Amino acid sequence: MDAFYASVELRDRPELKGKPVIVGGGGSRSVVLSATYEARAFGVTSAMPMARARRLCPQGIVINPKHGRYTEVSATVMDVFRSVTPLVEPLSLDEAFLDVAGAARRMGGPRLIGEWIRATVEDEQGITCSVGVAPTKFLAKLASAHCKPDGLLVVPATDVVGFLHPLPVGALWGVGEKTEEVLLRLGLKTVGDLAATPVATLQRALGPAMGSHLSALAWGRDERVVTPHEPEKSIGNEETFPVDVDNPEVVRRELLRLSERTAARLRAAGQVGRTVSIKVRFADFTTITRSKTLRESTDVGRVVYETALGLYDALGLERARLRLVGVRVEQLVDADRAPRQLLLGEKDTGWREAEQAVDRAARRFGAGAVRPAALVDPDRSGDSS
DNA sequence: TCTGGGGTCCTTTTGCCC
DNA sequence: TCTGGGGCAAAAGGACCC
Numbered sequence: 001m002d003a004f005y006a007s008v009e010l011r012d013r014p015e016l017k018g019k020p021v022i023v024g025g026g027g028s029r030s031v032v033l034s035a036t037y038e039a040r041a042f043g044v045t046s047a048m049p050m051a052r053a054r055r056l057c058p059q060g061i062v063i064n065p066k067h068g069r070y071t072e073v074s075a076t077v078m079d080v081f082r083s084v085t086p087l088v089e090p091l092s093l094d095e096a097f098l099d100v101a102g103a104a105r106r107m108g109g110p111r112l113i114g115e116w117i118r119a120t121v122e123d124e125q126g127i128t129c130s131v132g133v134a135p136t137k138f139l140a141k142l143a144s145a146h147c148k149p150d151g152l153l154v155v156p157a158t159d160v161v162g163f164l165h166p167l168p169v170g171a172l173w174g175v176g177e178k179t180e181e182v183l184l185r186l187g188l189k190t191v192g193d194l195a196a197t198p199v200a201t202l203q204r205a206l207g208p209a210m211g212s213h214l215s216a217l218a219w220g221r222d223e224r225v226v227t228p229h230e231p232e233k234s235i236g237n238e239e240t241f242p243v244d245v246d247n248p249e250v251v252r253r254e255l256l257r258l259s260e261r262t263a264a265r266l267r268a269a270g271q272v273g274r275t276v277s278i279k280v281r282f283a284d285f286t287t288i289t290r291s292k293t294l295r296e297s298t299d300v301g302r303v304v305y306e307t308a309l310g311l312y313d314a315l316g317l318e319r320a321r322l323r324l325v326g327v328r329v330e331q332l333v334d335a336d337r338a339p340r341q342l343l344l345g346e347k348d349t350g351w352r353e354a355e356q357a358v359d360r361a362a363r364r365f366g367a368g369a370v371r372p373a374a375l376v377d378p379d380r381s382g383d384s385s
Numbered sequence: 386t387c388t389g390g391g392g393t394c395c396t397t398t399t400g401c402c403c
Numbered sequence: 404t405c406t407g408g409g410g411c412a413a414a415a416g417g418a419c420c421c
Contacts, residue, residue, distance in 0.1 A: 004421095024389090031389050033421095046421080052386045092391095092421045174394095176419050209395055210418095238390060275413085285388070291414060326390085392420085399414075 001077070002149035004094035005034035007127040008073050009063050020060040024050045029240055033065055037149060070094075073125055080120050084113055089226045097137050099226035114152045135160070136222035141173050160220035165192030172217060174210075182206060194218040231332070235269065236277075237261045238326025244283045246321045253374055255308045258327040260372065263301035266329060267359055272297035272338045273329035276307040280315065281324035290315065293331070297338045302351045304329060 001007060005023040010016055020039035024032045032053050035044045042057035053060065074093040081088045084107065087099035100113050107113050114131035121129050128150040132143025135157045143163070147153035155163045169188055170180040182205055188194050194202070195218035203211030216222065237258045245251060255278070266273060277291035290311040298304065308327050358370045 027389095029387090029389080033389080047389085049386060049388050052388090055386085095421075174419065178418060207396065233393070236391080240389060277414090287416085289415060293413065324389090328392095390421105393418105394420105395416105395418085397414100397416080399412100401411085401413105403409090 001094040001121075001127055001129045003034050003036055003040075004127070005065060005070055006036045006039075006063075007034075008070055009066075010036065011126040012069070016061060020044070020057050022050075022053055022057070022060045022062050023065050024053070024062060026062070026064055027242060029242065035060075073127070077121055077125060077129075080117060080124065084117065087226050087228060089228055089230075097140065097226045111152070111154050114154075118150075118152060136220065137224050137226065138173055138217055138222040139164070139220060142167070142171065145171070161195075164218065164220055165190060165195060167191045169194055172214065174213070174217075179206065179210070191218050232269070232271070233332060234328050234330040235262055235265050235271070235273070235332065236326060236328025237265075238279055238324060238328075240281075240324040241322070244321040244323050246319060248318060251312065251317075251322060251325055252309060254325050255312060255327060256305050256372060257375055258325065259305035259308050260301040260375075262327050262329055263299055263304050263355065264359060264362075266299040266332075267335075267356065270335050271332045272299045272335045273332045274298075275330040276304055276311070277328045277330060278308045278311045279324070279326035279328070280312070280317070280322060283321040283323050285323065287324075288315075291330070297331070297333060298329075299335060300351045301355055 006021050009021060009023060018038065019036070020042060021036045022032055022039050022044060023034040024030050028051065030050045032044060032046050032048045032050060034046055035053070039053075039057050039060050042060070044053045044057050044060065050062070054062070070093055074090075077094075078088065078090060078096060081096055081098055085098055085100055085103045087102070089097040091097065098113075100107075100110050103113060104110055107116065110133040114133055118129055118131055121127065130144045130148045130150060131152045132140040132145070132147065132155070133153070134140040134143050134155040139155055139160060143153040143155045168190060169175055169183045172191065172194075175183070183189075183194070186197070186201075186205060188197060194214060197215075199212055199215045201211075202215055205211070206214065239254065239258065241254075245254075274297045275291055275293045277289050279287060279289045281287045292307055292311055294303070294307065304327065312325075361370045362368070
């Protein structure tokens, strides 16, 4: 999709069409999630701090993100994709790879399929998208970026090198600011330059994996196939405080909230995880992580919290000013095939069952219907909670 | 300019065992 | 008893993507 979040907002509020629209949080510490091309003309880009975007584009109309809406539109668009082929690999809410080799005969070739998708999505959802067609995922991704917005580009196998080699190295998927800097220091400006460089040189500069990866991509080689439904590897939540926090009690309460939320998502996904990690970002933006691997996988908020709390307390940050904390659970496996070790003399705390009951209450009465007492806002404790 | 929140993958370091 | 090194898993950090 082109400027996905902003396009959805424009679709819902047509009177904003043609105006510079910026989707992003209202808070002072938020960033731009999406911006219309009218706003981009002022230099606004995604991931830019909102404060800066406002300065660059004071007339821009700022809209708070409505994540639920984007998820809905995304689901219907993905359904359009799946009507073409079951081989759909969503990359994010607004992007997917389709392997159309099998559908080509039925639907008349990749270009026609691409045009059909573009027309159907615009028809049904009123938003535009761009389609890249190529022999590999990586090239298709570059092709779609190249023809944005509202375009279609076919890169036939015979034109791969001609398309690829003039591009700047930064255009490659996986080459960000740091890698680009290293490459430019080596005098490598285009993908063609990269292709002409010995693999060993790239590996010395970028590490073995990145070196051979980029070398292959520079020649259009990419073995990765379209795989619908990759299993998730971790689930977590993190939050930036509105202002820096130096009170450990506030941090601990936040860790509790994040742990409960993360564990609820694990249970909803039917997964358990064995490693709990926390993330702490200090006022100066330096960030550290600490993790602990448990003897047994869990989806219990209390267990996640106690582990997270132990990691946090071990840091001894009594006076530090923190900007963000996060909790994540890794090494996920399906709950029903996780080895459940029954230890001799283990006492059954019953937390798992208690939290499953909380999940049911939340489904009936809404999220937050039942929550730890520490998370009940004292100013509102007299109301329905 | 003052930097979100959800992730993945890779590299390096560290501790442990043999 | 001390030293070294290979192999491994866990831990930590960092780059990158949308």
